[in-house]
Structure formats: C-alpha cells, structure tokens
Amino acid sequence: MEKIVYVGWKPDGTALADFRGALLGETARALLARGARGLTVLLADEQAVQGLRISQRGPAAVVSIWVDSASQRRPLEAELARVTARLAGYLALESVPVVNTEHVVPLGERIPGLYNVAFLEKPDRLDYATWLTHWQGEHTTTAIETQRTFLYVQNVLVRPLTADAPPWTAIVEEAFPAAAATDPLCFYTATTPAELAAQQRRMMASCEQFIDFSRFETLPMSAYVLARAAV
Numbered sequence: 257m258e259k260i261v262y263v264g265w266k267p268d269g270t271a272l273a274d275f276r277g278a279l280l281g282e283t284a285r286a287l288l289a290r291g292a293r294g295l296t297v298l299l300a301d302e303q304a305v306q307g308l309r310i311s312q313r314g315p316a317a318v319v320s321i322w323v324d325s326a327s328q329r330r331p332l333e334a335e336l337a338r339v340t341a342r343l344a345g346y347l348a349l350e351s352v353p354v355v356n357t358e359h360v361v362p363l364g365e366r367i368p369g370l371y372n373v374a375f376l377e378k379p380d381r382l383d384y385a386t387w388l389t390h391w392q393g394e395h396t397t398t399a400i401e402t403q404r405t406f407l408y409v410q411n412v413l414v415r416p417l418t419a420d421a422p423p424w425t426a427i428v429e430e431a432f433p434a435a436a437a438t439d440p441l442c443f444y445t446a447t448t449p450a451e452l453a454a455q456q457r458r459m460m461a462s463c464e465q466f467i468d469f470s471r472f473e474t475l476p477m478s479a480y481v482l483a484r485a486a487v
Contacts, residue, residue: 294485
C-alpha cells in the first residue's frame with residue numbers, strides 16, 4: 257500500500273464552507289468509491305483552532321489517500337481537480353511517532369485541538385541523508401519531549417506526482433490540546449517560566465539544524481479522518 261499526499265488550493269470565488277463541504281462530502285465519497293483505502297482531509301477553515309500561520313503559497317487543503325498502487329491515482333486526481341484551483345501531489349513515506357489515542361473521534365468528525373501542518377524544504381546547505389538524519393533521527397525525540405503533542409505525523413515526500421508541485425520535501429502534522437494555542441506552558445509541557453524558556457531553546461536549536469526558515473510554511477488546519485487504511 258502507498259500513501260499519496262495532495263495539497264489543494266481553493267478556487268477564487270468559492271466560499272470556504274462550500275469548499276469544505278465538497279471535499280468532505282461528494283469528493284470524499286467519490287475518492288472512496290474509486291479505490292481509496294484510507295482518506296484524511298485537512299482544511300485551513302474557520303473551524304480550525306488558530307495558531308502560528310506562515311505561508312507564502314497559501315494552500316487550503318491537504319488530502320492524504322492510501323492506495324494499493326500510486327500508479328492507479330489518475331481517477332483520484334480527477335476528482336480532486338474538480339474542486340481545486342491547483343493541485344500538487346506527492347508520493348509520501350509516512351511515519352507516526354505519536355499515535356492519537358487521546359482524542360479519537362468517529363469518522364468524519366473534526367479532531368479536537370490545535371492541528372498544525374508544516375511544509376518543509378530541505379536547506380541547500382545539507383545533503384539529503386544529513387537532512388533526514390537531523391530531522392527523523394535526532395529532532396523527533398526533541399519534539400516529543402518538549403511539546404504536548406497527542407498526534408505527530410511525518411510525511412517524507414519521496415517524489416512529486418504532479419507538474420509544478422512546490423519543492424517541499426516533507427509535510428509534518430502535529431496535534432495539540434486546544435489550550436496550547438494560547439498557553440505556551442501547555443504547548444511546551446512546562447510548569448515554570450524557566451522550564452518554558454529551556455524547552456523553547458532546545459526546540460529552536462533542534463529546528464535550526466534541518467529547517468530553512470526562509471522557506472518554511474505552517475498553517476493551523478482542521479483534521480478529518482474519513483476512512484482508516486487497514487495496513
């Protein structure tokens with residue numbers, strides 16, 4: 257089984273509520289009917305708990321689809337193309353260092369809390385192997401130990417599947433309690449200002465090892481699981 261991650265942009269003139277309704281409704285049903293084994297939709301909508309927003313490209317949705325083979329993706333892309341102004345697809349290698357066991361909701365309901373989605377490009381100063389080692393081999397532990405995440409998904413983007421896809425090399429999903437959006441102590445699992453400062457320094461030092469912040473994008477989104485892949 258393979259995972260495909262599609263990043264979508266909302267058409268101008270389409271209301272956000274209509275865009276969300278299409279992706280979670282008719283489009284989701286069509287994707288499942290056309291062979292999607294698992295389906296998750298992330299939306300930069302008004303229901304998302306608001307957090308840090310840094311985005312030059314301004315995507316409105318991230319759709320993750322699990323399929324038997326990415327070679328069979330064309331009908332799926334056609335369904336997504338009907339409702340998006342632009343679509344960028346990637347073959348992804350997924351790692352889930354923190355599985356959501358705290359806030360499991362019925363299929364189709366929004367996962368509660370702050371859901372941050374980050375889009376990363378490999379810094380030019382690093383070769384690919386070094387970048388991946390810094391991120392998954394070293395930073396993962398730091399992120400888990402310094403932040404109050406109840407879900408942590410790492411998508412390594414193996415290769416683009418569509419023309420003109422942005423040169424992202426990873427998409428990261430992290431879910432936090434809603435209080436983390438306004439309470440740094442909650443976000444960084446700290447109990448005192450001194451502990452908070454130490455956690456922030458440790459996290460930033462780790463991020464600087466593998467992130468080019470001039471090309472870094474992050475958005476708060478709403479997350480919906482429409483179908484769970486049986487892997």
